[in-house]
Amino acid sequence: MPELPEVETMVRGIAPRLEGYQIAHVELRKTDVLRHVTKSRLIKTLEGSTIEQVTRRAKHAVFRLSSGDRMIIQPRMTGSFLIHDQPLTKEQTKYVVLICTLSDGRRFVYRDVRRLGTIWLLDETGWIAYSARIGPEPLEETFTPFVLANRLRGTRTAVKKAIMDQRRLAGVGNIYANEALFDARLNPAKSTHKLSLDEFARLHAAIVDVLQRALASSGTTLRDYRTGTGARGRFQFKLRVYGRGGEKCMNCGRKLVMTHTIDLRQTVFCPRCQR
Numbered sequence: 001m002p003e004l005p006e007v008e009t010m011v012r013g014i015a016p017r018l019e020g021y022q023i024a025h026v027e028l029r030k031t032d033v034l035r036h037v038t039k040s041r042l043i044k045t046l047e048g049s050t051i052e053q054v055t056r057r058a059k060h061a062v063f064r065l066s067s068g069d070r071m072i073i074q075p076r077m078t079g080s081f082l083i084h085d086q087p088l089t090k091e092q093t094k095y096v097v098l099i100c101t102l103s104d105g106r107r108f109v110y111r112d113v114r115r116l117g118t119i120w121l122l123d124e125t126g127w128i129a130y131s132a133r134i135g136p137e138p139l140e141e142t143f144t145p146f147v148l149a150n151r152l153r154g155t156r157t158a159v160k161k162a163i164m165d166q167r168r169l170a171g172v173g174n175i176y177a178n179e180a181l182f183d184a185r186l187n188p189a190k191s192t193h194k195l196s197l198d199e200f201a202r203l204h205a206a207i208v209d210v211l212q213r214a215l216a217s218s219g220t221t222l223r224d225y226r227t228g229t230g231a232r233g234r235f236q237f238k239l240r241v242y243g244r245g246g247e248k249c250m251n252c253g254r255k256l257v258m259t260h261t262i263d264l265r266q267t268v269f270c271p272r273c274q275r
């Protein structure tokens with residue numbers, strides 16, 4: 001959390017209000033989020049640069065700068081973005097990590113309550129190499145059942161772990177892995193190399209469907225996640241298994257099982273529907 005739908009929602013909320021604008025001043029209040037860059041180099045690179053494009057890759061927000069570099073923010077559990085027209089009030093500066101004041105006076109703010117998120121700065125070559133190590137984007141048209149089967153081929157790990165592995169597939173985390181496996185009627189602990197072609201096809205369809213539906217609901221807000229305009233997501237009301245351990249399966253009425261044995265994370269599934 002946030003996963004693909006949440007980061008995509010955040011990016012869509014801020015991109016039109018940042019693209020084409022120059023950064024006049026930068027204030028970095030916390031440095032423990034920095035990776036591959038020092039405080040002084042980040043500030044020096046950002047100040048005077050124009051934000052050319054804001055996109056998403058996997059669970060990262062990618063800010064392409066006129067300097068040729070990319071600032072990559074992974075908001076992880078508790079990070080959020082906001083754009084303020086006015087100077088920040090004392091309350092608004094709470095948990096602030098980065099403030100970029102744009103040349104028109106607006107402020108782009110990255111705040112992070114627990115600071116599990118990270119800020120990277122990569123040049124073109126560094127970014128290409130980094131992106132190449134991440135799996136395909138599930139909402140791109142080129143993502144087919146064959147692409148999924150190919151990326152997961154030969155792995156004996158539990159299918160839930162395999163689809164959350166960002167090197168195999170981009171953007172899927174614990175919530176949507178649980179939901180997709182329920183929709184695909186697959187046991188989360190099933191060894192990936194035992195999946196049939198039909199099961200790969202069902203899994204592919206379920207992953208794409210759940211991500212699209214979550215995106216249409218602006219993502220899932222369980223705690224800190226907010227859209228790029230500060231609103232809550234609404235997909236938490238549509239979750240079928242995640243967070244529902246012990247409750248009845250919406251499909252067959254059997255009690256849903258919760259376990260932490262697969263990957264130490266919360267896994268919820270229906271023992272009847274997901275054999």
Ligand SMILES: [Zn+2]
Pocket residue numbers: 249250251252253254270271272273274
């Ligand atoms: Zn069931």
